[in-house]
Amino acid sequence: MQIIDIPTDKQLASYPVNNGVSALAWSPNGVYLATSNGDIFHALTGKIFTSYKGSIKKPITTIWSPDSKLIASYEGSHYLSKYVTDPNFVDTGKDATIHVWDITTGQDIFVYQGHQRPVSFAAWSPDGTKIASASLDTTVQIWQAAR
Known part of the structure; x- marks a missing residue:
């Protein structure tokens, strides 16, 4: 993985990533990068935080909280394309939960279990108090984010 300064085209950091990372997400404060294999890197040093x-x-989809302290993760979104091509697709083996975890420990602090089928998308509210x-399962749910 490489971090490039676009205006200067200068490489700021480069570091290896294991296990075929398929997605990255910057923390809102710009300090960290979350990967689809569950690693959180310090963006400029390249060290795993x-x-x-x-x-x-895994792979997981990661959504950062606005304060960059928590992540909401789920595994369902990469199965969405199968559902779109076959609306009768029944995905009984995939997790329908969203896990909210603390980036300092890597541990779950809350598991939301309100869906009957895999999660396709999630988003934090701007104030960080709720997750949609x-x-x-064709539902959108809004729930209180754990703190």
């Missing part, structure tokens, strides 16, 4: 230690199968989640 922490790794997710919960039970979601959409699922292949």
Whole structure:
């Protein structure tokens, strides 16, 4: 993985990433990068800050809280394309939960279990107090984020 300063085209950092990372997400404060394999890197040093230690199968989708202290993760979004091409697709083996975890420990602090089918998208509210989640069960749910 490389971090490039676009105006100067200068490489700011470069570091290896294991296990076929398929997605990255910057923290809102710009200090960290979360990968789809659950690692949190310090963006400029390239060192792993922490790794997710919960039970979601990887790859995961990670959504940063506005204060960059928590992440909401789920495994369902990469199955969305199968559902779109076959609306009768029943995905019984995938996790329909969202795990909110602390980036300093990598541990789950809350698991939301309100959906019946895999989660397709999630987003934090701007103030960080709520999470909206959409699922292949055709529901959108808004729930209180754990603190």
